[in-house]
Amino acid sequence: MSSNKNVALVQEDKDAPISSQKPFRSSIPVPNVQEMVRSDPLLVPKRYIRNEEDMPKEAHICHHLSSEIPVIDFSLLSKGHQEELNKLDLACKEWGFFQMVNHGVAPEVMQGMKDAADKFFELPLEEKNKIAMPSDHTQGYGHVHVLSEEQILDWSDRLILVLYPHRNRKPEVWPPTPFKEAIEIYTSEVRKVAQELLGSLSSIMGMDKDVLLGLHQELVQVLSVGYYPSCSMPDKVLGLSPHSDMDTITILMQDDNLTGLQVKRDGNWAPVKPIPNAFIVNIGDVIEVWSNGRYKSIEHRVVTNESKARLSHASFFFPHEDAEIEPFHQMVLKSPRSLQIYKKVRYGDYLKESMKMRFYGKERIEYAKIGS
Template identity: 55%
Template sequence: MDPNVENGSMQGDEVLGWGKSLPVPSVQEMVRKDSRCVPERYIQEHKDRPIEPEMCPHSSEIPVINFSLLVNGDEDERRKLDLACKEWGFFQITNHDVSEEVIKQMKAAVAAFFELPLEEKRNYAMAANDIHGYGQGFVVSEHQKLDWCDLMFLVTSPPKYKKMKYWPVTIPGFKEAVEQYSAEILKLTEDIFANMSLLMGMDKDALKRLHGEMMKQGIRMNYYPACSRPELVLGVGPHSDASSITFLLQDDDITGLQIRHEEGWVPVKPIPNAIVVNIGDVIESWSNGVYKSIEHRAVTSVTAARMSIATFVIPDDDVELGNLMPKSVDVAQMLAVTTAAVVAVLPWM
C-alpha cells in the first residue's frame, strides 16, 4: 500500500462545513511501509518535544474517584471530586456503571476499524470541510507540524447530527457497540453533572439544564502507531478541550496521556476498565475559573501502537458560552440568563 495515499478527500455531496483541512498521509500506512521513517513534518520543534526533564515526579498521580460511592451520596468522595476539578482538572473513575463487556466491545470495534485496508478506510475519509470521518482534521498549512496519529470522528448524539455515511458498515457490530457505549457515557455524564452541580452550589439538574435541549456528544477514536523516534514526535500536541467534559478510554497496558501539572507533565497511568474524565473549557468558564480545563498531550511508544477513545460532551449551539457564573450572581440569576446563538463548541479543533 502507498502510505502517501491521502486519508482525507473532498466528497462530491459536501458543502461548506466546519473549515478547510488539507489531506495528509496515513501515519499507520507510513509506518507499515517503513517503521523507521519519521518525516520532517512530524518532528516537533525542540521546545515542543516530550523530553524527560519536563516530567513531574512519578509519585504525582491524578485523583481516582470511586464512582459507586459518589453516586450514592458519599460526602468524602464528593469532596475528592471537588478537589480533583479544582487542582487537577482530571480524574479517573472506577466502579462506574459502564460494564466491562460494553468497554470490551467498544475497544474491539475501534480496533477492527483501524485494521481495515487503507482503501476501505478511505471510504469514510473526512471531507476537506468537515470533522466527521477518518483522517486528520484542521490541517491548514503545508508547513504545519502533524500529529503521529490517525483518527476517526463520529457525532453520536443527538440523532439529527449523525452522518451515517461515515459509520463503517463492513464491521459486524460496529454501530451497535458505538451506540451502546455512547448511551452509557450519556448516563455517566448526567451523574457527574449532578454531583458537580451540587458542588457548585446549584440544584443537581442545573448543569444538565445549562447544556440546553440539544446537548451533543462526539467520539474521537485515535490510533497512535509505534514510532522509532518517540522523543521527536507527539501523538497529539498540547491542548485543552473546548468541551464541557471529556471521557477517555485508554489502552490498559500503554501510558500515552500526559497532563500539565505544576509546570511539568504527569503521565496518566491506565487503570483497567477505568475512565479518565477531564474538565473542558465550557465548565471552566461556567465555574468562573474554579474548575480547571487543563492542557494535555499524547506521546507515542517505540514498542507498540496505542489506541484511545475520547468522548466529548458539548452544549447546544444556542447556549451562551461566556461566564455564566460570576461569583457575585446567585444561582437563580445565573439560570435566568438569556441564551444567545453562539458558535458551537468544537473540542476537536
C-alpha cells in the same frame, strides 16, 4: 505512500465536531500515519518532527505525579456521598483531571468497543477510506485541523462520529457492524455516566443537580477513536499536540497496559497510568467559564512509543451552539476579590472564534475572558 485525499473540516481537539456540522476552516489532506509505518517502520517525515522546545524532556516529566492524580468513586458520587463530592471539587480545582472507578459500564461493553476498534484500524487503508471524511463535514475517518503545508503534524489517525443529537449523524461515514453496534452500546452507557457526572458538578457548584444539564439545551455527544502508531523516533514526535478541550467534559477510555496521555501540572507533565476498567475524565473550557476559573480545563498531550500502537476512545460532551455560557454568580463570589473573569458568550461563537487561534495550549479560552 498512501494518503487520505479527502478534505476534513476543522474542529476542536483534533477530535470533536460541533453540533451543527457547519464548516469553520478547511483541513488540507495529509498522509495516513498508520500506513506510513506499515510501509516503512523507520520513516519519520520532517513534517512530524517537533522543535526541541516542544518535545518531552525527562526533566519535566514527573512520573511520581502519576500516583497523585485523583481517583473518584462514581458509585459514591452518584449517591451524593459528601466526601466523594468534596474529592470531586478538589480534583477539579487542583487537577482538572481524574480517574473514575465503579462507573457502572460493564467491562465486557468496554472490551467490546476496544476489540471492534482494533479490528477496524487493522483493515486495509482502502477499506477504512470508504468512510473517510468528506469535504463538507468533520465526521468519518481521517485528520482534522491541518491548516498549512508548514504545520507540524501529529503522529495519529482517527475516526470521529457525532452520536447525539441523532439528526446530526452521518450514517454514510459510520463503520460497518460489528463496530457500529459496539459504538452504539458503549456510547449509550457513557452518556448515562456523563449526565450523572454533570449532576455532581452542579452540586459542587452550589446548584440543583439538573441545572448544568438543562443549560446545555441539548447535550451534544461526539466520539473520537484515536490510533497512535508506534514510532521509531518517539522523542521527536507527538501523538497529539498540547491543548485543552473546548467542551464541557471529556470521558476517555484508554488502553489498560500502555501509557501515552500526559497532563500538565505546575509546568511539568504527569503521565496518566491507566487503572484497568477506569475512565479518565477531564473538564473542558465550558466548565472553566461557568466556574469563573475555579475549575480549570487542563492542558494535556499524547506521546508515542517505539514498540507498540495505542488506541484511545474519547467521548466529548458539548452544549448546544445557541447555549449561552458565563460564570455563575456564586462562583464569582468565591473568586479572589469577587471579580468576574469571563464574559457571557454564545457557545457557537466561542467555537468559531477559537478556530481562528492555534491548536496549542490554552490560547483559545482567552476569547471568553473579559476585555479580550
